Each structure stands twice: as structure tokens, then as C-alpha cells.
Amino acid sequence: MNYQDRKTDKDLKAGAARCPAISTQDIIAQDKVQAPGWVRSESYEYLGSEDIDTARYIDPAFAKEEYDRLWTRTWQFACREENIPGVGDYYVYDLGSYSFIVTRVSKDEVKAYYNACLHRGTKLRASGTDGTASEFKCSFHGWSWNVDGSNKSVTCPWDFPHVNRDEYKLPEARVALLGGFVFINMDPDAPSLEDYIGPEALAHIKAWKLEDRYVALHVGRRFQCNWKLNIEAFQEAYHVIQTHPQVAPSNGDANSQYDTYGEHVNRFISTLGVVSPHLYGKVSEQDVFDQFTLGDSSALGGGGKPQLKEGETAREAMAVMFRGMFEQAFNADLSKVSDSELLDCFSYTIFPNLFLFPGISLPMVYRFRPDPKDHRASIFEVLFLRPVPKDGKRPEPAEPIMLGDNQSFTEAEGMDPGFGAIMDQDTENLFLQQEGLEASAKHGLTLGDYQEIRVRHFEKAVDKYMAMPPKRPDWKRAQP
Amino acid sequence: MLEAAELPEAQKKAIEVSGKSVLICHAPQGWFAVSNICSHANEKLECGRMKHGIIVCPVHGARFKLETGEAMSAPASKPIETFELRIVDGWVEVRV
Ligand code: FES
Numbered sequence: 042m043n044y045q046d047r048k049t050d051k052d053l054k055a056g057a058a059r060c061p062a063i064s065t066q067d068i069i070a071q072d073k074v075q076a077p078g079w080v081r082s083e084s085y086e087y088l089g090s091e092d093i094d095t096a097r098y099i100d101p102a103f104a105k106e107e108y109d110r111l112w113t114r115t116w117q118f119a120c121r122e123e124n125i126p127g128v129g130d131y132y133v134y135d136l137g138s139y140s141f142i143v144t145r146v147s148k149d150e151v152k153a154y155y156n157a158c159l160h161r162g163t164k165l166r167a168s169g170t171d172g173t174a175s176e177f178k179c180s181f182h183g184w185s186w187n188v189d190g191s192n193k194s195v196t197c198p199w200d201f202p203h204v205n206r207d208e209y210k211l212p213e214a215r216v217a218l219l220g221g222f223v224f225i226n227m228d229p230d231a232p233s234l235e236d237y238i239g240p241e242a243l244a245h246i247k248a249w250k251l252e253d254r255y256v257a258l259h260v261g262r263r264f265q266c267n268w269k270l271n272i273e274a275f276q277e278a279y280h281v282i283q284t285h286p287q288v289a290p291s292n293g294d295a296n297s298q299y300d301t302y303g304e305h306v307n308r309f310i311s312t313l314g315v316v317s318p319h320l321y322g323k324v325s326e327q328d329v330f331d332q333f334t335l336g337d338s339s340a341l342g343g344g345g346k347p348q349l350k351e352g353e354t355a356r357e358a359m360a361v362m363f364r365g366m367f368e369q370a371f372n373a374d375l376s377k378v379s380d381s382e383l384l385d386c387f388s389y390t391i392f393p394n395l396f397l398f399p400g401i402s403l404p405m406v407y408r409f410r411p412d413p414k415d416h417r418a419s420i421f422e423v424l425f426l427r428p429v430p431k432d433g434k435r436p437e438p439a440e441p442i443m444l445g446d447n448q449s450f451t452e453a454e455g456m457d458p459g460f461g462a463i464m465d466q467d468t469e470n471l472f473l474q475q476e477g478l479e480a481s482a483k484h485g486l487t488l489g490d491y492q493e494i495r496v497r498h499f500e501k502a503v504d505k506y507m508a509m510p511p512k513r514p515d516w517k518r519a520q521p
Numbered sequence: 522m523l524e525a526a527e528l529p530e531a532q533k534k535a536i537e538v539s540g541k542s543v544l545i546c547h548a549p550q551g552w553f554a555v556s557n558i559c560s561h562a563n564e565k566l567e568c569g570r571m572k573h574g575i576i577v578c579p580v581h582g583a584r585f586k587l588e589t590g591e592a593m594s595a596p597a598s599k600p601i602e603t604f605e606l607r608i609v610d611g612w613v614e615v616r617v
């Protein structure tokens with residue numbers, strides 16, 4: 042691979058310096074099956090070089106304010122549509138002490154009710170549950186609501202002449218459906234999800250057709266760090282060489298591409314099947330081919346990996362191999378899918394806490410949530426989305442596996458061991474970072490202008506919401 | 522008591538056995554017989570969702586493991602009764 046010394050001039054504009062190795066776009070341009078427009082574009086913007094104040098990670102008062110300012114105004118992934126396929130199916134989504142019953146009220150309409158009785162407040166469904174309801178009846182005194190949110194009954198209505206049942210509909214958060222995901226937003230005044238994501242990133246998401254995938258695996262675990270640290274550990278490939286040395290021989294880490302779209306979406310593209318610029322001259326194409334890691338290596342079968350042909354690059358051979366393998370494993374037609382989509386890692390953040398990975402070999406969704414009782418802890422979930430089989434029969438979405446606080450990702454049934462090991466490496470740093478920030482004499486994070494732009498972009502959105510006045514849900518405004 | 526062929530996979534049916542309301546469940550995980558009466562407030566489970574070997578009470582949403590009857594979520598805390606079930610010559614038999 043050629044390693045030209047370019048784009049490193051001292052007098053470049055701030056943010057314009059790049060790794061001198063071949064660029065992500067140039068790697069992808071050489072592929073046989075060409076990538077679509079959403080892959081072959083760049084959207085980087087320099088956003089400054091100032092330190093990020095660390096109070097946001099370590100101050101409990103900051104976390105408390107986030108619940109009133111940030112979480113009440115932003116679009117959040119609550120569940121997949123496949124979790125609630127039928128009318129009356131529901132799924133309880135919790136964020137901090139907020140809780141919602143997300144339910145399908147008709148074939149095309151989903152609602153999200155504040156999960157609390159309008160009598161004396163009891164949750165209408167326990168957190169962490171799902172099911173099918175013909176009504177939402179409170180377990181305390183039996184007040185009940187229809188699936189459409191209208192009040193069904195008040196026990197002993199003679200004692201409540203002051204309760205007009207028409208005014209006691211279940212309050213709702215706003216709901217939007219996109220790519221098979223159900224999003225909610227507590228703010229009646231927030232922009233639509235489309236406007237929030239913005240036209241460019243929205244076009245990317247629509248192109249992926251994630252509604253045609255199903256949840257094949259869902260694993261969660263709690264970590265001893267603030268939710269934002271947890272997120273930021275996954276927003277750059279800068280850490281790969283130190284944190285995941287086993288991956289670097291087959292990952293274009295330092296020459297990954299970083300982009301931002303509007304205020305709420307950012308991404309990186311990290312190529313696979315190419316050697317890390319850190320290791321140029323140290324590994325051969327055959328080494329690259331021997332060492333790649335898959336999100337789901339069960340597709341490989343037991344066969345092991347063959348030798349490269351004369352003059353063949355690892356990336357070429359992997360594209361051919363992956364196409365055949367995944368078509369068979371998923372019983373899906375991938376003939377039109379580009380090499381890049383088959384191989385590379387595309388990581389998108391949709392503020393505040395959703396990551397989408399539309400690739401085929403790394404087909405994940407991440408969700409991060411603060412621990413409601415501890416600003417130094419967060420809950421991380423990974424979902425693997427596989428294509429729905431060609432015969433169109435959609436498998437049931439996987440039941441979430443919640444790991445214990447000291448368990449390894451490799452212990453989750455169905456988790457690829459190589460991928461589980463990567464997740465463990467990513468998350469082992471987290472408590473050290475949380476504690477280090479608390480111990481430090483330096484009260485700011487220093488960020489790379491390019492490789493850590495997603496972290497800066499993300500924290501800029503945090504700042505935007507935290508500068509707004511608190512906005513708590515108002516049940517009267519939340520009624521239809 | 523019940524012809525096995527009458528109950529395709531992913532379906533369930535409540536039957537009366539020796540004065541008890543028993544729910545026969547044909548889950549992808551196998552056949553189970555559990556009490557049809559929720560341990561929380563005695564409502565019937567027969568219209569609840571059955572998925573991943575779990576039955577969900579349709580009234581307040583308590584969830585029970587079909588295999589053991591164990592209560593997995595509020596508002597229930599006590600298990601539901603489970604019964605021995607076998608299939609003999611295409612007939613489902615339950616011991617109550
Ligand atoms: S608290 Fe719900 S009915 Fe009383």
C-alpha cells in the first residue's frame with residue numbers, strides 16, 4: 042500500500058490535517074462492487090480545539106439537569122416495531138425515572154404513554170416488561186385505560202365527580218417511526234424527527250432499509266461510567282491501535298473518515314480488510330486476511346480461511362468471501378450490496394444515545410442510557426440486526442440478555458467470541474476514565490481536531506440543550 | 522383430554538380439569554400446562570401473550586415462566602401452579 046506524505050503541512054487550516062496514508066474514500070474507490078452515494082461522500086467541519094469541561098461527566102448536579110433539559114427534548118429510540126407487531130402489543134421503555142408504555146393502537150399507529158396511573162401514580166406496567174394488553178388497568182385501585190389511551194373506567198365513579206374522564210386520557214410522548222425503529226420525544230415543541238436528523242443523514246438512513254432487518258441478538262450490561270463517556274468510547278477509531286491491537290492488522294484505523302451532519306448526527310467509516318497505517322511494512326496482505334474480525338463469524342462456518350491468490354488483496358478476497366457467506370447464512374440476496382457495505386464499519390450516532398451500524402458484517406445498534414440512580418453508571422445495549430430471510434418470514438426479535446456487572450460480553454449466548462472480546466476491551470477502559478477524570482488536576486478533555494470530531498460534535502449538542510431552561514413534562518399538554 | 526393436533530404451535534387453550542382452570546400452551550419451546558389463574562389478582566391468563574417461554578397476564582402485565590411458573594415481574598410475586606403434561610397417542614394428558 043502506498044504511504045504518501047501529504048496533507049500534513051504545518052500551514053494547513055485548523056482541522057484540515059489528515060493521516061498521510063491512503064484515504065478511506067480512495068480505498069473504497071478501488072472496490073469492485075461500487076459503493077452508493079451515502080458512502081462516497083464527506084462532511085467534516087472543524088468545530089474548534091478548546092478542551093471539553095469535565096464537570097459534565099463527574100458532577101451529579103449536571104446529570105440531574107440533563108433529565109430536565111436534554112432528555113425531555115430529544116428523540117430517543119424506544120423499541121423496534123417488531124417488538125409490537127399487533128394492536129395492543131406494548132413495550133415499556135425507561136429513561137432515568139421516565140417510563141413509557143409504547144403500544145400499537147392500529148396497524149400504522151404507535152403511541153407512547155407516560156407509564157403512570159392518573160389516580161395516584163402507580164406504574165401501569167412494570168419496567169422492563171412487554172406483552173399484549175386489551176386494556177391498561179392499574180393494579181392498585183383498578184382505574185383502566187383502553188389501548189387507544191382513552192379512559193375505560195374509574196372505580197367508584199360516584200366518589201370522583203370532579204374527574205371528567207374525557208380529560209383523563211393517558212398523556213402521550215410524541216412518536217415517530219423510521220427504519221423499523223420507534224422513536225419518542227417528550228417535547229411537544231420539538232422539531233419532527235425528520236427535521237431533527239436533517240435531510241442528508243435522513244437520506245442515508247432511508248437507504249439502509251433497516252426495517253427489513255430483525256433483532257437476532259440483544260445484549261445489555263451496566264458500566265461504571267457516565268453515559269457520555271460510554272458513548273464517546275465508540276465514536277473514534279483512534280483507540281484501536283492501543284485498545285484492540287488484534288484488530289489493527291485488518292483495520293484502516295488512523296485513516297478512518299469522520300463526518301458530521303447538522304446538530305444531531307455524526308459518523309465514521311472505518312475500512313476493514315486493509316492494514317492500519319500504524320503497521321505499514323509490518324504485515325502482509327495474507328496477514329490481513331488471516332486476522333480480520335467479524336461481528337458475526339458464525340456465518341463463516343467451520344472452514345477457516347483460505348490462501349490469497351497471487352496479486353490478490355485481502356480486501357478483494359474478503360469481499361467475495363463475505364458476499365457468498367452472508368447470502369448463505371442469512372438466506373438473503375446481497376448481489377447488489379457494495380464491497381464497502383459488506384466489509385466496512387459504519388458507525389452513526391443519532392443524538393443523544395443511539396448508534397446505527399448499517400454494514401453487513403458489523404450490523405449493530407447501540408443504545409446508551411444513564412443509570413437512574415448513579416450519574417457514574419450507564420446501561421449499554423448492543424443489538425445485532427440481520428436481514429429478514431428471502432422467504433419473508435420474520436423471526437421473532439431476540440429476548441434481551443442482561444449481563445451481570447462483572448460479566449464478559451463473551452458470556453452472552455449467541456455473541457461472537459471475537460466481537461465479545463472487542464466489546465470487553467472497549468469497556469474495560471471506562472471505569473478507569475471515570476475515576477481518572479475525578480482524580481485529575483486537569484479539568485478538560487483534549488481532543489484531536491479530526492479523529493475526535495464526533496466527540497466534540499456530540500458534546501456541542503449536549504451544550505445546546507443544557508443551555509436551555511428546564512422543561513418538565515406537562516400532562517395537560519401531553520394529552521391528544 | 523385434548524387432541525394435540527387441535528393446538529398448533531404458538532397457541533394455547535384453557536380447559537377445565539378436576540375443577541381447575543388449566544392453560545395448555547404449545548410454545549416453540551415445547552408443551553406446558555400451567556394454571557390459567559394469575560397469582561396476582563386471579564384474572565385469567567388465557568388471552569395473554571406467550572413468547573420466549575413466558576406468559577404475560579393481559580390485565581396488569583405480570584409475567585410467568587411457563588416451565589416453572591415463576592413470577593418474573595411485578596405486580597405478581599408468587600408463582601403460578603404448573604402441571605405435569607404428556608402426549609400419548611396424539612392426546613394431551615395433564616396430571617392435576
Ligand atoms: S393508583 Fe392507579 S387506580 Fe389508584
Ligand code: FES
Pocket residue numbers: 180559560561562563564578579580581582583596597
Ligand atoms: S391479575 Fe395478572 S397481573 Fe394482575
Ligand SMILES: [Fe+2]
Pocket residue numbers: 274275280281284285463467
Ligand atoms: Fe473499540
